[in-house]
Amino acid sequence: MDSNSLKAFLTIVDLGSFSEAAETLHLTQPAISKRLASLENQLGTSLIDRSHRKIRLTTAGARLLPHARKILDEVHNARLALSPDSLKVEGKLQIIASHHIGLHHLPKWLNRFNREYPMVALDLQFMESDAAYRQMHKRSAELAFVTLSDTMESGFRVFSQWPDPMVFAAAPHHPLAKQDRPALKELAEYPALLPDTTTATYRVVSRLFLEANLVLKPQMPTNYLETIKMMTGVGLGWSVLPVTMMDDTLAPLKVQHPVSRVLGGIGLAGRELSNAAKALLDIVRQEERNTRSESGGR
Amino acid sequence: MDSNSLKAFLTIVDLGSFSEAAETLHLTQPAISKRLASLENQLGTSLIDRSHRKIRLTTAGARLLPHARKILDEVHNARLALSPDSLKVEGKLQIIASHHIGLHHLPKWLNRFNREYPMVALDLQFMESDAAYRQMHKRSAELAFVTLSDTMESGFRVFSQWPDPMVFAAAPHHPLAKQDRPALKELAEYPALLPDTTTATYRVVSRLFLEANLVLKPQMPTNYLETIKMMTGVGLGWSVLPVTMMDDTLAPLKVQHPVSRVLGGIGLAGRELSNAAKALLDIVRQEERNTRSESGGR
DNA sequence: TTGTTTGCATTCCATACTGGAATACTTAAA
DNA sequence: TTTAAGTATTCCAGTATGGAATGCAAACAA
Numbered sequence A, B: 001m002d003s004n005s006l007k008a009f010l011t012i013v014d015l016g017s018f019s020e021a022a023e024t025l026h027l028t029q030p031a032i033s034k035r036l037a038s039l040e041n042q043l044g045t046s047l048i049d050r051s052h053r054k055i056r057l058t059t060a061g062a063r064l065l066p067h068a069r070k071i072l073d074e075v076h077n078a079r080l081a082l083s084p085d086s087l088k089v090e091g092k093l094q095i096i097a098s099h100h101i102g103l104h105h106l107p108k109w110l111n112r113f114n115r116e117y118p119m120v121a122l123d124l125q126f127m128e129s130d131a132a133y134r135q136m137h138k139r140s141a142e143l144a145f146v147t148l149s150d151t152m153e154s155g156f157r158v159f160s161q162w163p164d165p166m167v168f169a170a171a172p173h174h175p176l177a178k179q180d181r182p183a184l185k186e187l188a189e190y191p192a193l194l195p196d197t198t199t200a201t202y203r204v205v206s207r208l209f210l211e212a213n214l215v216l217k218p219q220m221p222t223n224y225l226e227t228i229k230m231m232t233g234v235g236l237g238w239s240v241l242p243v244t245m246m247d248d249t250l251a252p253l254k255v256q257h258p259v260s261r262v263l264g265g266i267g268l269a270g271r272e273l274s275n276a277a278k279a280l281l282d283i284v285r286q287e288e289r290n291t292r293s294e295s296g297g298r
Numbered sequence C: 001t002t003g004t005t006t007g008c009a010t011t012c013c014a015t016a017c018t019g020g021a022a023t024a025c026t027t028a029a030a
Numbered sequence D: 001t002t003t004a005a006g007t008a009t010t011c012c013a014g015t016a017t018g019g020a021a022t023g024c025a026a027a028c029a030a
Helices: A003-015 A018-024 A029-043 A059-082 A099-104 A106-116 A129-137 A200-211 A225-234 A275-297 B003-015 B018-024 B029-043 B059-082 B099-104 B106-116 B129-137 B200-211 B225-234 B275-297
Strands: A091-097 A120-126 A143-147 A156-170 A238-242 A251-253 A259-268 B091-097 B120-126 B143-147 B156-170 B238-242 B251-253 B259-268
Touching: A003 A018, A003 A029, A003 A059, A018 A029, A059 B059, A091 A099, A091 A129, A091 A275, A099 A106, A099 A120, A099 A143, A099 A225, A106 A120, A106 A275, A129 A143, A129 A259, A143 A275, A156 A225, A156 A275, A200 A238, A200 A259, A225 A238, A259 A275, B003 B018, B003 B029, B003 B059, B018 B029, B091 B099, B091 B129, B091 B275, B099 B106, B099 B120, B099 B143, B099 B225, B106 B120, B106 B275, B129 B143, B129 B259, B143 B275, B156 B275, B200 B238, B200 B259, B225 B238, B259 B275
Parallel strands: A091 A120, A091 A143, B091 B120, B091 B143
Antiparallel strands: A143 A259, A156 A238, A156 A251, A156 A259, B143 B259, B156 B238, B156 B251, B156 B259
């Protein structure tokens, strides 16, 4: 069993297509077909059902999948352990960031990182947290900086995390802004500007309302907090935003319930980090420690 | 990187020889040379130093070694996960047993096992516990039934264990047998018939004497408890033996210090068990539970 | 030093595998 | 039925793999 066949198998499964897998692996489509056929032959069982338009894993294929990932992770680790330039920080570094972290945290990290490690080719992708988890699972990136999920799958490893306290907010001229300590019941009378139901923020807020037996009126305009902030500032409803985003276009609502989320950098358990990834994490940890001690010292 | 090259690498390392590895893997010596050369080529580094008579791992080879084992374990697990006859108990089962367990426990296990699972080809090897740990590490067997070591390396997994209480003993006509409650100091005056210094039993007894600031007079005749028992019965010295081995050729010495060891069945962490191994462990657990409840119920 | 032995490397050759190009086949949708 | 999309098959060239015979180097003995 060689790693190339397993890689072919995983790529086909992840991309859902032989021809796309071929392209990704810089091979022709027949070559991919043959690699998989050879793997199936060695294992004495079919792994992928191609009898329909859309390919599907067979039972055996599904059983093989986690093992194949583990084997390739370990092959990756072995190669890393043998790389002689164990001090150099260079090569490609694939990372994923949520839009919010990308806007509010990445700049100061990458600024330093680029200056200190100019030999690293950064490959940065933006996506929401749950898409990030999926992509990480497919090994599309080495690190992801996202909102940590309370329902985080095992298999991920948190390298760095920090709290991101949030507040209820509305436009200064919004009726809610005039109330001293608005209750959830009063919030429930106005439209809520929240990101979609897959996000941690939505889940936290919706649980608050559920526990109070209230119905949330969510407008689901966008997942970009910047846009939500803008719409909130215009007066289209109330929202829940990180305190760090508050400015004079918004008025904080003194709602009794504290809302918070945790941001962090995650990697895959069982997969060693490159020097570049370690270097970036060091910078992240330093910068976030600084940020917290500054704001905490005030 | 394919599993065959890694297997060649490990076999060479474990056997310390290309030609023996070739024999083990049913290949010719040049074929093994070429497999390793190809692996070294792929990794861009030499793994084994053949410049001297006795081969040695290079730095890179030593770094690769644990990864190679892990990869092959996972390949093994993947193959097991795909084996379609997940209910059948058959094939080869390689186990290791200490001489003592082989004599006093194995018969009743294997008797049942052979009757219930006649399709399994048992491959049984006897060796002392520390040799057993080494062989397990080399993946020479799936299970080992031995004295559990207090300094057990990580990487092993205990599947079943039971206490094996021991007593000090001497021949009925030995001077010590005439004393009511002999102290360690008195034992120290006579030769001790103990297994060699690598065994758990020796370590336990020698620690007792060390703590009492006494010098042990070990005769080191053999590691076979049966032989030690015989020599003790003849009156050549005192010994420490499992209570289950006591009979009227021996007199127990009522020494104050309780001595005990733990026997058990171990496997390798990170390596799934075959159905045959699982079936044997089930029998072992049942039989040992029975044995203990019988003796405990008296 | 000089055989001699032991043990890995090299060479040669036949065979098997691998990948690309062209093409055939299959399925689902129009 | 036609068409489009996607995988399998065939053919061919280049490469890799294994066995047999042989070469070469290190350790050992005389």
